Amino acid sequence: MESAEIRRRWLRFFEERGHTVVPSASLIADDPTLLLVPAGMVPFKPYFLGEVKPPYARAASVQKCVRTPDIEEVGKTTRHGTFFQMCGNFSFGDYFKEGAAELAWELLTSAQEDGGYGLDPSRLWITVYQEDDEAERIWRDVVGVPAERIQRLGKEENYWDMGVPGPCGPCSEINYDRGPEFGEEGGPAVNDERYVEIWNLVFMQYVRGPGAGKDYPILGDLPSRNIDTGLGLERLAMILQDVHNMFEIDTSRMVIDSATALTGVRYGAAEQSDVALRVVADHIRTAIMLIGDGVTPGNEGRGYVLRRIMRRAIRNMRILGATGPTVAELTDTVIKAMSPQYPELEEDRRRIETVALAEEAAFLKTLKAGTNILDTAVSETMSGGGTVLAGDKAFLLHDTWGFPIDLTLEMAAEQGLSVDEESFRRLMKEQRERAKADARAKKQGHADLSAYRAVADSAGATVFTGYGHTEGEAA
Numbered sequence: 001m002e003s004a005e006i007r008r009r010w011l012r013f014f015e016e017r018g019h020t021v022v023p024s025a026s027l028i029a030d031d032p033t034l035l036l037v038p039a040g041m042v043p044f045k046p047y048f049l050g051e052v053k054p055p056y057a058r059a060a061s062v063q064k065c066v067r068t069p070d071i072e073e074v075g076k077t078t079r080h081g082t083f084f085q086m087c088g089n090f091s092f093g094d095y096f097k098e099g100a101a102e103l104a105w106e107l108l109t110s111a112q113e114d115g116g117y118g119l120d121p122s123r124l125w126i127t128v129y130q131e132d133d134e135a136e137r138i139w140r141d142v143v144g145v146p147a148e149r150i151q152r153l154g155k156e157e158n159y160w161d162m163g164v165p166g167p168c169g170p171c172s173e174i175n176y177d178r179g180p181e182f183g184e185e186g187g188p189a190v191n192d193e194r195y196v197e198i199w200n201l202v203f204m205q206y207v208r209g210p211g212a213g214k215d216y217p218i219l220g221d222l223p224s225r226n227i228d229t230g231l232g233l234e235r236l237a238m239i240l241q242d243v244h245n246m247f248e249i250d251t252s253r254m255v256i257d258s259a260t261a262l263t264g265v266r267y268g269a270a271e272q273s274d275v276a277l278r279v280v281a282d283h284i285r286t287a288i289m290l291i292g293d294g295v296t297p298g299n300e301g302r303g304y305v306l307r308r309i310m311r312r313a314i315r316n317m318r319i320l321g322a323t324g325p326t327v328a329e330l331t332d333t334v335i336k337a338m339s340p341q342y343p344e345l346e347e348d349r350r351r352i353e354t355v356a357l358a359e360e361a362a363f364l365k366t367l368k369a370g371t372n373i374l375d376t377a378v379s380e381t382m383s384g385g386g387t388v389l390a391g392d393k394a395f396l397l398h399d400t401w402g403f404p405i406d407l408t409l410e411m412a413a414e415q416g417l418s419v420d421e422e423s424f425r426r427l428m429k430e431q432r433e434r435a436k437a438d439a440r441a442k443k444q445g446h447a448d449l450s451a452y453r454a455v456a457d458s459a460g461a462t463v464f465t466g467y468g469h470t471e472g473e474a475a
């Protein structure tokens with residue numbers, strides 16, 4: 001089943017069951033606490049918080065999401081991308097645990113001829129929050145899942161909040177057993193690659209107080225009990241298309257093929273080059289979706305997220321052996337792959353290509369100059385018997401040659417060196433302070449904006465990922 005069809009079926013199923021279909025919001029979150037949208041519930045946050053009365057009791061969407069904290073997992077696990085689409089159904093004081101569990105089970109297991117996804121029910125495993133007896137009873141007695149395929153997990157996995165005082169509640173997840181070729185048996189509590197998490201059902205029912213991590217008091221009940229769910233479209237596609245990982249599904253596979261044509265490296269030749277090809281497929285797609293929503297590369301905030309992702313993709317193409325520009329062809333492939341679901345990409349093609357190509361040109365220039373400097377610094381360090389690249393070298397690369405620190409870290413690591421990040425950061429800080437002092441001197445007599453800046457910095461530093469964690473964002 002194609003990705004576009006998975007999406008159509010999702011929306012049709014919930015529309016037929018009284019849900020209002022809401023189009024995906026932009027990746028640029030309309031929310032000062034977020035850089036980018038990490039979960040399907042974000043556009044509905046004001047309804048969940050009770051700030052705005054929802055115009056419907058039930059809604060469904062397929063939301064574009066970006067999770068940069070997952071960047072290190074990309075290509076290494078089979079199931080984490082920086083961009084993915086979260087299919088969601090939402091109830092605002094309408095159905096609760098039982099309704100959510102029944103709807104999910106019906107859609108996943110009803111036959112494909114009847115509009116469902118046709119998954120084999122005996123491969124589905126459920127996790128519930130360790131104290132949520134009610135959810136366990138519903139799965140077992142109402143839905144009919146055998147007790148041995150229901151597992152209890154702790155707060156880290158199965159308790160949801162937004163990282164701040166406000167709504168919270170237990171959640172329950174549906175996982176799919178991909179079989180022994182993906183590892184040992186024992187259920188999702190012990191093996192998350194074999195028993196891949198596909199769908200999270202959040203039962204939003206309590207109000208939490210302040211506290212770090214998951215350590216906070218429950219203050220009472222929310223005025224209404226809500227449902228917020230998220231299913232990863234690419235993860236379901238991976239199962240329905242019977243491929244090994246989410247980068248091999250219809251849409252992403254086209255990008256892998258395009259990268260292999262450009263580099264001559266066969267997919268499947270070696271684990272290391274496969275990971276690089278998957279990183280390229282993931283990152284280029286994320287970059288194009290971000291540019292499509294109006295992000296432009298830069299050195300701060302969203303612009304930096306985009307820059308970092310694009311530059312990583314380009315670097316991986318070079319590691320794979322590409323010597324010239326490759327972004328034009330990769331961009332074309334992503335637009336072709338994604339426009340059946342997002343026709344605006346085709347309409348906006350000229351602008352998207354212009355932004356992507358300009359970033360590639362700038363980076364190739366940077367790379368050429370900086371790589372020589374880095375190589376010299378690396379060999380100097382190694383000939384002196386050192387294993388750590390000095391912080392001032394990393395600083396010079398950043399300051400004069402525009403090398404982001406993670407690029408220096410990666411390139412040094414490839415040659416077996418680490419980097420003295422602490423002194424790099426100290427030098428960066430000193431430089432920022434110098435710049436501030438200069439600016440103050442220039443601006444004598446004008447208002448001091450540093451207090452506003454501090455507020456903006458702290459607001460930009462926190463990222464709510466939607467289901468259970470607040471994660472620091474690269475800024």
Ligand code: ATP
Pocket residue numbers: 067070079080081082083084086197198199200230231232233234235465466467468
């Ligand atoms: P995992 O434990 O696998 O990292 P998660 O618990 O962080 O997933 P949720 O926050 O519960 O994920 O998000 C809801 C659903 O979105 C997940 O069940 C999964 O199907 C999908 N999803 C989450 N993160 C990613 C990702 N990085 N790439 C693709 N799909 C994802």
Ligand code: MG
Pocket residue numbers: none
């Ligand atoms: Mg995760």
Ligand code: MG
Pocket residue numbers: 157197
């Ligand atoms: Mg999880």
Ligand code: MG
Pocket residue numbers: 173197200467
């Ligand atoms: Mg989850």
